[in-house]
Amino acid sequence: METVTSTTDTPRIGLGMPRVPGVRGRLKDIPVPGHKRVLLAAPRGYCAGVDRAVIAVEKALEHYGAPVYVRKQIVHNIHVVTQLEQQGAVFVDEVDEVPEDAHIVFSAHGVSPAVVNAAADRGLHAIDATCPLVTKVHREAVRFARDDFEILLIGHEGHEEVEGTAGEAPDHVTLVNSPDDVANIEVRDPDKVVWLSQTTLSVDETMETVRRLREKFPKLQDPPSDDICYATQNRQVAIKKVAQDADLVIVVGSANSSNSVRLVEVALEYGAKAAYRVDYASEVQQEWLDGVETVGVTSGASVPEELVKELLDALADAGYGEVSEVKTAEEDLMFSLPKELRRDLAGNRDARAIGGRSRTVAG
Numbered sequence: 600m601e602t603v604t605s606t607t608d609t610p611r612i613g614l615g616m617p618r619v620p621g622v623r624g625r626l627k628d629i630p631v632p633g634h635k636r637v638l639l640a641a642p643r644g645y646c647a648g649v650d651r652a653v654i655a656v657e658k659a660l661e662h663y664g665a666p667v668y669v670r671k672q673i674v675h676n677i678h679v680v681t682q683l684e685q686q687g688a689v690f691v692d693e694v695d696e697v698p699e700d701a702h703i704v705f706s707a708h709g710v711s712p713a714v715v716n717a718a719a720d721r722g723l724h725a726i727d728a729t730c731p732l733v734t735k736v737h738r739e740a741v742r743f744a745r746d747d748f749e750i751l752l753i754g755h756e757g758h759e760e761v762e763g764t765a766g767e768a769p770d771h772v773t774l775v776n777s778p779d780d781v782a783n784i785e786v787r788d789p790d791k792v793v794w795l796s797q798t799t800l801s802v803d804e805t806m807e808t809v810r811r812l813r814e815k816f817p818k819l820q821d822p823p824s825d826d827i828c829y830a831t832q833n834r835q836v837a838i839k840k841v842a843q844d845a846d847l848v849i850v851v852g853s854a855n856s857s858n859s860v861r862l863v864e865v866a867l868e869y870g871a872k873a874a875y876r877v878d879y880a881s882e883v884q885q886e887w888l889d890g891v892e893t894v895g896v897t898s899g900a901s902v903p904e905e906l907v908k909e910l911l912d913a914l915a916d917a918g919y920g921e922v923s924e925v926k927t928a929e930e931d932l933m934f935s936l937p938k939e940l941r942r943d944l945a946g947n948r949d950a951r952a953i954g955g956r957s958r959t960v961a962g
């Protein structure tokens with residue numbers, strides 16, 4: 600079973616668990632020369648793919664009963680994983696840890712065909728909660744491999760999403776970890792290369808990687824549409840705007856959440872004097888607030904809003920009770936539940952409609 604660790608020894612806030620003791624009143628209201636305030640980035644927090652994956656596990660538990668097995672963390676957030684464990688989800692690293700005939704959910708980050716086949720060989724009932732936007736990248740990989748392209752996959756080595764996408768076309772994929780990696784990339788035929796990417800990267804850094812790749816391989820093809828997903832892009836746009844005016848940015852998100860970690864980097868790049876990532880409000884250190892007038896706050900795409908609320912409460916205790924939202928886009932995208940659940944839940948109103956959109960807010 601996968602061991603999930605928090606970045607600190609802080610007690611966790613779970614459904615049905617007491618609130619974290621000591622969060623309220625832990626930070627002190629120490630005067631600063633100017634006006635204390637919080638700029639709260641929007642959009643932030645849950646994206647459509649995370650929402651769907653978490654609901655999929657909850658519905659599976661309700662419908663099939665505990666335990667329901669989940670391969671890897673369903674989404675990269677310690678709080679969400681802990682809550683689901685309390686409801687009866689069992690997180691495993693690989694399908695061979697799951698008893699035959701059990702139900703297993705594949706995480707939002709996606710799996711390779713080898714994992715799907717291993718689950719089938721074991722007689723498991725698989726529910727595929729891969730985000731549809733990750734599935735889109737998988738399909739691109741299959742299509743370009745079929746046309747005998749070499750696929751330069753920009754992403755982080757070892758990330759589950761990258762393993763899943765690369766697993767669709769292992770003989771055609773070369774991983775590009777960073778702009779600096781480009782110098783070492785060799786291809787068979789420079790006339791037949793395409794780049795694809797992980798969905799949760801820094802937009803700016805990815806574009807720099809692509810620029811260098813194109814310099815080296817002028818015939819490099821672009822993906823048919825953006826691989827970095829709407830949620831990752833929207834959260835980065837919002838924090839860029841907040842960071843310009845923030846002395847300090849605090850990102851709520853887990854250490855293994857790629858998009859949360861990127862938000863810290865983007866905040867620093869776009870003007871925040873300091874930026875930190877926390878799983879819980881109780882991790883905020885008093886000294887981070889020394890001399891700080893404006894605190895920017897955001898959260899990664901796998902973070903429930905209750906954790907942001909905890910942070911805002913803690914900041915209010917420290918004198919940062921004035922909160923203004925900085926909104927750069929509207930999001931109302933929703934995905935239907937995985938098809939296996941829609942089939943098994945047919946008739947009891949749990950299958951949700953695909954719809955919605957993401958829209959940039961002027962200014």
Ligand code: SF4
Pocket residue numbers: 646647648649707730731732733798799828829830831858900
């Ligand atoms: S971050 Fe993007 S790709 Fe990942 S689950 Fe959310 S919407 Fe899907």
